Amino acid sequence: MATLEVSGLRKAFGATRVLHGVDLTVADGEMIVIVGASGCGKSTLLRLVAGLETPTEGRILIDGRDVTGLEPSERDIAMVFQNYALYPHMSVAQNMGYGLRIRGLPRVEIARRVDEAAKLLGIEALLDRRPRQLSGGQRQRVAMGRAIVREPKLFLFDEPLSNLDAKLRVQMRAEIRRLQQRLGVTSLFVTHDQVEAMTLGDRLVVMHQGHAAQVATPMEVWAKPADTYVAGFIGSPAMNFLEATLAENGAAAALRAGPVLRFADGPRPGEAGMPLILGIRPEHVQPAAEGMPLAIELVEPLGSETVLHGSLADGEALVVKLAGPAPGGATLPVALPPAALHVFRQTDGARLDPG
Numbered sequence: 001m002a003t004l005e006v007s008g009l010r011k012a013f014g015a016t017r018v019l020h021g022v023d024l025t026v027a028d029g030e031m032i033v034i035v036g037a038s039g040c041g042k043s044t045l046l047r048l049v050a051g052l053e054t055p056t057e058g059r060i061l062i063d064g065r066d067v068t069g070l071e072p073s074e075r076d077i078a079m080v081f082q083n084y085a086l087y088p089h090m091s092v093a094q095n096m097g098y099g100l101r102i103r104g105l106p107r108v109e110i111a112r113r114v115d116e117a118a119k120l121l122g123i124e125a126l127l128d129r130r131p132r133q134l135s136g137g138q139r140q141r142v143a144m145g146r147a148i149v150r151e152p153k154l155f156l157f158d159e160p161l162s163n164l165d166a167k168l169r170v171q172m173r174a175e176i177r178r179l180q181q182r183l184g185v186t187s188l189f190v191t192h193d194q195v196e197a198m199t200l201g202d203r204l205v206v207m208h209q210g211h212a213a214q215v216a217t218p219m220e221v222w223a224k225p226a227d228t229y230v231a232g233f234i235g236s237p238a239m240n241f242l243e244a245t246l247a248e249n250g251a252a253a254a255l256r257a258g259p260v261l262r263f264a265d266g267p268r269p270g271e272a273g274m275p276l277i278l279g280i281r282p283e284h285v286q287p288a289a290e291g292m293p294l295a296i297e298l299v300e301p302l303g304s305e306t307v308l309h310g311s312l313a314d315g316e317a318l319v320v321k322l323a324g325p326a327p328g329g330a331t332l333p334v335a336l337p338p339a340a341l342h343v344f345r346q347t348d349g350a351r352l353d354p355g
Helices: 044-049 092-102 107-121 136-148 166-183 192-200 217-222 228-233
Strands: 004-013 015-024 031-035 057-062 079-080 154-158 188-190 203-208 211-216 240-247 252-255 260-262 275-280 286-301 306-309 317-323 331-335 342-345
Touching: 004 044, 015 044, 015 057, 015 211, 015 317, 031 044, 031 192, 044 079, 044 154, 044 203, 079 136, 092 107, 107 136, 107 166, 136 166, 166 192, 192 217, 203 217, 203 228, 203 286, 211 217, 211 228, 217 342, 228 240, 228 275, 228 342, 240 317, 252 275, 275 286, 286 317, 317 331
Parallel strands: 031 188, 031 203, 079 154, 154 188
Antiparallel strands: 004 015, 004 057, 203 211, 240 252, 240 275, 252 260, 275 342, 286 306, 286 331, 306 317
């Protein structure tokens, strides 16, 4: 087990800057999930920690030791890829023990570690099979077993579940989390899937255009997103955003659609008329007899829930998530509870908390 510290990490490929100074400290045994859209720099960050890329600037320390200039084999890490990277001509046992054999460990020690990892992963019966005889989930377990037998200081997961079907992803997600907690190995997990991020991580690193937009626990990111990008990325359906202006000495916001909403948690700093973005999650929008009329354009029944897509009088889109079936009619009056509002500056999208 180990700590990880990333300081001022920058990476450019020629004239293209991919990372713009990322700082991150990971505690011993912590599971960090790096999440973001394609092209945000999350995989590059992981590859820099792994030693597969060289940073343009910055330092990487594992257990206080500067490994920035070291080869991957010298960093005491293990990586699990999305394509499994198993040798097709080797058995499961041989695949799992190959890295140990290259390092010159005795056969008895290799066999012991492979057997222990196989029992941990429930693949003892598969040790004599070839990869082509395995399902996708079984191959993923073998890839994880190959990482476990090395007993590394750091686990790195590069979108390991992206090739699995939806049901198997849910199952493997839970297995990876249980396994990481049982082993207590410090881990970085890269994904573009926000559900994986929310359920797997002790903390999230939400990447956006080469920056760490927010580093916090999953619930902190969900409840207090740092900016409109994070707010729109985390949550399904995505958060609603409505244009407004600051009113009543910062104590309220005037919606473009008409109503003035008073803030439940105190006034915001800024001059009257300052452009704002108000965010509210679809599940927090409430049907209300005296609310704003929402013209329903699409109904998505999901069994225990219903998602409604519609537009307000000014044309702004609004999504509502209701428990149970949708009420009938082409229009639904809705209210935006002040306690559920997220307030952002319109100029830069930054969260605007009470002064």
